[in-house]
Amino acid sequence: MDSITRRYKMSGTEKFDGRDGKAISRRRPLTMTEILTSTSSTLATIMFAWSIIRQYCPHGLRQYFQIYFGKFMDYIYPSPYVRIAIYEFVGERFSRNKAFAAVEAYLSDKLSDDAKRLKAEVGESKNNFSLSMDEYERVTDVYENAEFWWTLSKIPGSAKKSPSLYPDIDRRFYQLKFHKKHRELVKESYLKHVLKEGKEIRVNRRRRKLYTNGTGNRWLIHKSTTWSEVYFEHPASFDTIGMDPEKKQEIIEDLLTFSQSKEYYARIGKAWKRGYLLYGPPGTGKSTMIAAMANLLNYDVYDLELTAVKDNTELRKLLIETTSKSIIVIEDIDCSLEFTRQREIKKKGRSNEEKEKEKAIKEPNKEEEVKSKVTLSGLLNFIDGIWSACGGERLIVFTTNHLEKLDPALIRRGRMDKHIELSYCSYEAFKVLAKNYLNVETHELFGEIKELFNNVKMTPADVAENLMPKSRQEGAEHSLRRFIGSLEEKKRVEEKKKRMEDRKKEKSKIVDEKGDSRLKGVVFRVMNNWGRFWVGEEGGLRMEEK
Numbered sequence: 001m002d003s004i005t006r007r008y009k010m011s012g013t014e015k016f017d018g019r020d021g022k023a024i025s026r027r028r029p030l031t032m033t034e035i036l037t038s039t040s041s042t043l044a045t046i047m048f049a050w051s052i053i054r055q056y057c058p059h060g061l062r063q064y065f066q067i068y069f070g071k072f073m074d075y076i077y078p079s080p081y082v083r084i085a086i087y088e089f090v091g092e093r094f095s096r097n098k099a100f101a102a103v104e105a106y107l108s109d110k111l112s113d114d115a116k117r118l119k120a121e122v123g124e125s126k127n128n129f130s131l132s133m134d135e136y137e138r139v140t141d142v143y144e145n146a147e148f149w150w151t152l153s154k155i156p157g158s159a160k161k162s163p164s165l166y167p168d169i170d171r172r173f174y175q176l177k178f179h180k181k182h183r184e185l186v187k188e189s190y191l192k193h194v195l196k197e198g199k200e201i202r203v204n205r206r207r208r209k210l211y212t213n214g215t216g217n218r219w220l221i222h223k224s225t226t227w228s229e230v231y232f233e234h235p236a237s238f239d240t241i242g243m244d245p246e247k248k249q250e251i252i253e254d255l256l257t258f259s260q261s262k263e264y265y266a267r268i269g270k271a272w273k274r275g276y277l278l279y280g281p282p283g284t285g286k287s288t289m290i291a292a293m294a295n296l297l298n299y300d301v302y303d304l305e306l307t308a309v310k311d312n313t314e315l316r317k318l319l320i321e322t323t324s325k326s327i328i329v330i331e332d333i334d335c336s337l338e339f340t341r342q343r344e345i346k347k348k349g350r351s352n353e354e355k356e357k358e359k360a361i362k363e364p365n366k367e368e369e370v371k372s373k374v375t376l377s378g379l380l381n382f383i384d385g386i387w388s389a390c391g392g393e394r395l396i397v398f399t400t401n402h403l404e405k406l407d408p409a410l411i412r413r414g415r416m417d418k419h420i421e422l423s424y425c426s427y428e429a430f431k432v433l434a435k436n437y438l439n440v441e442t443h444e445l446f447g448e449i450k451e452l453f454n455n456v457k458m459t460p461a462d463v464a465e466n467l468m469p470k471s472r473q474e475g476a477e478h479s480l481r482r483f484i485g486s487l488e489e490k491k492r493v494e495e496k497k498k499r500m501e502d503r504k505k506e507k508s509k510i511v512d513e514k515g516d517s518r519l520k521g522v523v524f525r526v527m528n529n530w531g532r533f534w535v536g537e538e539g540g541l542r543m544e545e546k
């Protein structure tokens with residue numbers, strides 16, 4: 001059999017007459033055996049070639065083979081499918097790809113019950129494993145009746161040590177495969193949908209953090225400070241805050257409306273942030289409310305210690321480092337900096353005090369501590385300057401015990417949008433605390449307590465302390481009776497204080513009424529305990545009735 005004849009035989013498209021060596025031009029289909037034989041021999045050749053390439057080719061060259069082999073196969077058998085790869089690390093500096101993390105979270109939520117290769121890690125959520133798909137596992141997702149297949153693959157890194165700064169590690173990537181007819185759907189909405197859902201899943205799963213910039217180290221004032229973090233684990237919630245129920249509901253509504261108003265803020269052209277000013281006496285629940293806000297909205301908390309911030313530039317830097325879905329808190333804003341007086345000083349010109357402060361900043365080696373150079377305008381810029389819009393979805397909360405001390409510019413609406421007064425405990429607030437601390441919703445002693453609340457001012461912190469059982473045997477009634485005792489004691493003290501104040505007012509009134517004529521020649525005039533006056537005159541000492 002000559003070579004031409006043999007070639008004809010291989011092709012299988014023409015029948016060969018073996019006796020005279022002529023080809024008969026009659027076509028016949030290949031038999032199954034012939035197809036299998038030819039496919040398996042082709043595959044065997046390819047596999048053999050591939051194993052040689054893998055073993056002997058350098059890493060870089062191997063990748064080229066892989067790419068061109070893929071292209072070649074696509075040319076021979078054009079595939080109706082499109083593939084998109086999302087790599088774990090991107091960019092020159094190999095930063096972690098946010099899209100990869102979002103896809104990872106999205107797919108971990110889509111793991112079907114029949115997924116066989118999963119990966120378990122201790123995730124950020126406490127005491128729990130988080131499951132995700134393992135390498136080469138495939139997940140099928142259905143979106144708007146279209147099917148999408150996701151696979152986690154990797155390009156193996158070279159075993160040798162890389163001379164470059166970044167080690168040549170395995171490059172993991174998610175591959176999305178879909179039919180080419182869904183190309184538009186993927187471009188228009190599917191990828192956006194995956195990204196959005198993935199981000200939300202990550203936010204909900206993460207353990208929230210409490211950041212602070214204050215370290216108490218005086219030397220840090222000369223360096224630039226950054227946020228340090230711990231996990232945020234405050235258990236406060238709006239259910240446990242004792243305050244007027246209507247007011248509480250109003251605050252909850254306000255917060256929830258804010259968190260769901262992304263489109264609204266975009267439409268009206270306002271940065272997606274809101275300022276809250278919490279004011280009231282010490283121990284009325286301002287800090288507790290901030291924790292409850294963070295828990296309600298699932299936000300991180302940035303506790304900004306203004307006195308540790310060197311200047312306005314550093315304040316801006318700290319702001320830029322904050323993330324979305326967070327509350328930036330400045331506690332006791334009236335004590336943080338002398339905002340209250342800055343304007344007055346401006347009007348009067350520079351005071352000695354200010355000059356001294358400047359001197360201290362210029363000469364940091366001096367004994368006295370260098371004070372922060374953050375100014376009122378710097379803080380105003382922080383709240384609603386152009387940088388404040390970066391990040392989005394943020395609350396800025398100020399707390400103060402002295403509302404009247406703050407510069408009106410700092411707390412005007414638009415900066416501090418909602419002013420919330422937290423005040424002394426009312427009877428309604430007491431009921432919440434009693435339920436919380438004693439698990440009692442109603443009791444025969446409540447009537448007496450209600451009566452006492454009409455005359456006594458007590459902070460929720462004091463009420464809470466009184467209600468707290470002091471031993472394990474102590475029942476609710478015992479705590480309530482002790483609380484009544486405290487209220488009565490406080491009432492007595494307040495009444496006495498009031499009597500004293502009244503008497504003082506009365507005295508000054510009498511002195512005013514009697515006028516200068518009575519005081520001629522008087523050296524001193526002191527009231528004794530019985531409401532009479534000792535009058536020291538040039539001529540001697542005498543007693544005077546009111």
Ligand SMILES: Nc1ncnc2c1ncn2[C@@H]1O[C@H](COP(=O)(O)OP(=O)(O)OP(=O)(O)O)[C@@H](O)[C@H]1O
Pocket residue numbers: 240241242243280281282283284285286287288289400401433460461462464
């Ligand atoms: N309204 C409240 N409801 C429930 N508990 C409260 C309330 N107010 C205060 N407390 C309790 O009192 C303690 C002190 O409250 P918190 O620190 O929130 O007061 P504050 O207003 O921030 O005080 P300060 O002005 O001194 O910072 C908290 O541990 C909290 O348990």
Ligand SMILES: [Mg+2]
Pocket residue numbers: 286287288331399
């Ligand atoms: Mg506080």
